[in-house]
Amino acid sequence: MSQEPIIKISQLVKKYKGSSVNAVDSLDLTINEGDIFGLLGPNGAGKTTTISMLCSLMSPNSGSIIINGIELNGNNNELKKIIGVVPQEIALYENLTAKENLKFFGEMYGLSGKSLNDKIEFYLNKFSLKEKSDKLINTFSGGMKRRLNLIAGLLHSPRILFLDEPTVGIDVQSKNVIIEYLKELNKEGTTIVYTSHLMEEAENFCTNISIIDFGKEIAKGTPKELIKENTDCNNLKEIFLKLTGRSVRE
Amino acid sequence: MNRLLASIKKELLLLSRDRAGLAMLFLMPVFLVLVMTLLQDSTFKKLNEKQLPILIVNHDADTFGINIVKGLNSANFFKVSEDNNLSKKELEKQIEKGNYLIGIIINENSTNLIKNSIKQKIQSQFPEEVGELFEIDGNKTDQVKVEIFFDPVLKNSYKQSIMGALKQFSAMVEAKLMFEIYSSLFDELLEIELKPTENFSQLVFFDEKYAASDQNLIIPNSVQHNVPAWTIFAMFFIVIPLASNIIKERQSGVSERLRTIPGSNLIGILAKAKTYFIVGFIQAILMLMIGIWLLPVFGLPSLQIGKNGLSLLFVTIAIIMAATSYGIVIGTIANSEQQSSIFGSISVVILAAIGGVWVPNFMMSDLMVNVSKISPLNWGLNAYYDIFLRNSGLYDVLPSIGLLVGFAFVCLLISLYYSRKVKT
Ligand SMILES: Nc1ncnc2c1ncn2[C@@H]1O[C@H](COP(=O)(O)OP(=O)(O)O)[C@@H](O)[C@H]1O
Ligand SMILES: [Mg+2]
Numbered sequence: 310m311s312q313e314p315i316i317k318i319s320q321l322v323k324k325y326k327g328s329s330v331n332a333v334d335s336l337d338l339t340i341n342e343g344d345i346f347g348l349l350g351p352n353g354a355g356k357t358t359t360i361s362m363l364c365s366l367m368s369p370n371s372g373s374i375i376i377n378g379i380e381l382n383g384n385n386n387e388l389k390k391i392i393g394v395v396p397q398e399i400a401l402y403e404n405l406t407a408k409e410n411l412k413f414f415g416e417m418y419g420l421s422g423k424s425l426n427d428k429i430e431f432y433l434n435k436f437s438l439k440e441k442s443d444k445l446i447n448t449f450s451g452g453m454k455r456r457l458n459l460i461a462g463l464l465h466s467p468r469i470l471f472l473d474e475p476t477v478g479i480d481v482q483s484k485n486v487i488i489e490y491l492k493e494l495n496k497e498g499t500t501i502v503y504t505s506h507l508m509e510e511a512e513n514f515c516t517n518i519s520i521i522d523f524g525k526e527i528a529k530g531t532p533k534e535l536i537k538e539n540t541d542c543n544n545l546k547e548i549f550l551k552l553t554g555r556s557v558r559e
Numbered sequence: 560m561n562r563l564l565a566s567i568k569k570e571l572l573l574l575s576r577d578r579a580g581l582a583m584l585f586l587m588p589v590f591l592v593l594v595m596t597l598l599q600d601s602t603f604k605k606l607n608e609k610q611l612p613i614l615i616v617n618h619d620a621d622t623f624g625i626n627i628v629k630g631l632n633s634a635n636f637f638k639v640s641e642d643n644n645l646s647k648k649e650l651e652k653q654i655e656k657g658n659y660l661i662g663i664i665i666n667e668n669s670t671n672l673i674k675n676s677i678k679q680k681i682q683s684q685f686p687e688e689v690g691e692l693f694e695i696d697g698n699k700t701d702q703v704k705v706e707i708f709f710d711p712v713l714k715n716s717y718k719q720s721i722m723g724a725l726k727q728f729s730a731m732v733e734a735k736l737m738f739e740i741y742s743s744l745f746d747e748l749l750e751i752e753l754k755p756t757e758n759f760s761q762l763v764f765f766d767e768k769y770a771a772s773d774q775n776l777i778i779p780n781s782v783q784h785n786v787p788a789w790t791i792f793a794m795f796f797i798v799i800p801l802a803s804n805i806i807k808e809r810q811s812g813v814s815e816r817l818r819t820i821p822g823s824n825l826i827g828i829l830a831k832a833k834t835y836f837i838v839g840f841i842q843a844i845l846m847l848m849i850g851i852w853l854l855p856v857f858g859l860p861s862l863q864i865g866k867n868g869l870s871l872l873f874v875t876i877a878i879i880m881a882a883t884s885y886g887i888v889i890g891t892i893a894n895s896e897q898q899s900s901i902f903g904s905i906s907v908v909i910l911a912a913i914g915g916v917w918v919p920n921f922m923m924s925d926l927m928v929n930v931s932k933i934s935p936l937n938w939g940l941n942a943y944y945d946i947f948l949r950n951s952g953l954y955d956v957l958p959s960i961g962l963l964v965g966f967a968f969v970c971l972l973i974s975l976y977y978s979r980k981v982k983t
Contacts, residue, residue: 361815364819365818365819366815366818366819386821386822387821389819389820389821389822390821392819394816394819396812396815396816397812398811398812399811399812400811400812400813400815400816401811401813402569402573402807402811402813403807403811404572404573404576404577405569405572405573405576409569409572412565413565413566413568413569414816414820416561416562416565417562417565417566417817417820417826418820418821419561419562419821421561445576461816462816
């Protein structure tokens with residue numbers, strides 16, 4: 310396993326305009342191809358900010374991001390082709406049906422015709438949305454919207470998938486379907502970068518994790534390694550609480 | 560290209576599900592154009608009357624009264640009705656009712672009063688030794704008073720033209736009377752019989768010509784004003800669904816998702832512009848069809864669109880460009896859908912009001928006419944007037960097109976600057 314990491318972040322800094330502190334503060338991360346990488350941290354830790362920079366949605370104040378051997382700066386269409394993004398919010402059109410949404414995003418990725426339709430059918434079946442596929446999504450439950458939000462980022466079969474809290478606030482069944490499918494995808498070779506503050510889920514899902522707080526990394530390794538290192542803790546959640554404290558965040 | 564089509568398809572789908580938006584874009588203007596055209600029909604008719612209807616009560620059946628009536632009759636500008644039995648009250652009532660725009664009362668004895676004044680003046684030219692030349696009724700030397708009543712809707716320039724005409728006629732009568740009095744004086748003093756002169760009324764001939772480029776001279780009828788006015792108004796209401804679409808995309812995170820898709824940065828905005836272009840065109844065609852075919856059903860005149868299809872096309876394109884760009888800038892700057900709807904609709908209504916959509920330019924005071932020049936709706940409306948009423952060619956409407964396109968560019972530049980600023 311001495312290959313080049315697929316993502317390498319060095320000394321990354323992001324400070325929002327008008328803010329006095331760095332949202333991401335001298336962050337270093339290394340993610341290897343085939344990882345399920347968990348970027349974990351309490352609310353406001355800087356997870357979304359980091360993901361946004363990885364997806365070229367915003368530019369860092371300093372530091373560098375190298376993805377697949379290419380250094381990110383500004384708009385890189387080649388990189389955009391190999392990444393898939395599942396944002397934290399439900400980034401879909403409320404007044405389109407499930408199918409119309411998927412068709413639109415698929416076409417935006419340059420897919421069309423039968424291959425796109427087949428893919429849409431496949432995913433709608435996979436995520437149990439087939440029956441409601443012609444309903445406007447403003448009639449959907451939170452779990453259904455999350456599943457659709459996920460599919461919209463998968464249609465073009467990306468090599469790297471960024472997921473920002475994909476399972477937050479939804480029913481157990483929806484969570485389970487999502488996590489199980491992501492594992493399947495990973496087995497087929499997709500690198501997954503996932504943020505969460507749900508430690509139980511992360512513990513059995515991620516191959517590697519990094520815990521960040523106030524924009525800085527405070528722990529990293531495999532879940533097993535971390536539990537071994539912290540002898541006073543039985544699981545990831547306890548480690549997390551020990552490291553980030555028990556006070557309530559934003 | 561595929562992506563652009565996909566985006567346009569998506570925008571059309573979204574719009575087709577936006578019932579309030581559709582009603583605003585298509586039903587509201589149809590309703591407004593019907594109601595406003597019918598409401599303003601009689602007002603426009605009055606303003607538009609080639610001959611101003613005048614009601615005269617002439618109590619002076621002598622040179623002055625007769626010649627004033629004759630003079631007004633001979634000027635093609637007025638349609639004179641004479642009813643000498645009306646009281647002042649009754650005449651005022653006729654004006655109030657709108658049956659006539661102008662009422663004139665010529666008082667009894669006016670001719671005699673004028674004669675007396677002339678005789679007095681002549682007498683005063685002679686030395687006292689000459690003695691009394693005329694028999695002058697000493698009490699009847701007051702000034703002659705002609706009373707005039709105007710309908711308040713009458714434009715100032717019309718008031719001035721009637722006053723001008725009256726002054727001209729009375730000067731002529733005065734000259735005629737003076738001539739007569741001098742003639743009779745010569746008769747008496749020199750015992751020469753002078754031949755009567757007939758025509759000395761017009762020593763100078765005024766050749767009147769209308770400069771067609773003068774905006775104020777051509778007054779449209781209710782249809783010619785209201786159809787283009789509400790069409791432009793409706794096209795500017797594109798702003799509201801368009802801006803709220805942009806804001807929805809931004810707030811839902813869709814626009815961020817789109818930014819992670821390769822090569823789709825400008826497609827979104829381009830697709831919106833094209834979609835609303837289609838919408839604007841449908842609006843324009845719908846409204847023109849209503850003007851041409853539906854309004855006549857209600858007893859109104861049919862819309863005349865002139866002969867210059869090319870000018871019409873380009874002006875329409877320029878108006879839609881201005882409207883869509885305005886929508887884009889509001890969608891970019893506003894923080895919420897509510898904010899954009901309120902600001903969008905209020906600003907369009909205000910721009911319409913000052914732009915001469917509700918009350919046309921030619922009914923406005925000079926101050927408001929100048930203010931109206933800042934409204935893009937006014938630029939569009941004037942261009943439509945030019946095409947419909949004056950058959951203006953592309954060259955003539957180029958200034959309006961330039962302003963509208965310039966406005967569009969400024970809006971787009973502001974949105975571009977603003978969206979850059981927000982990203983980081
Ligand atoms: N657009 C923004 N402007 C200013 N501050 C922001 C903005 N977005 C996030 N922040 C701040 O940056 C920090 C990190 O936020 P974020 O990356 O969203 O955290 P997380 O995703 O881990 O919950 C927080 O303190 C948050 O308040
Ligand atoms: Mg977040």
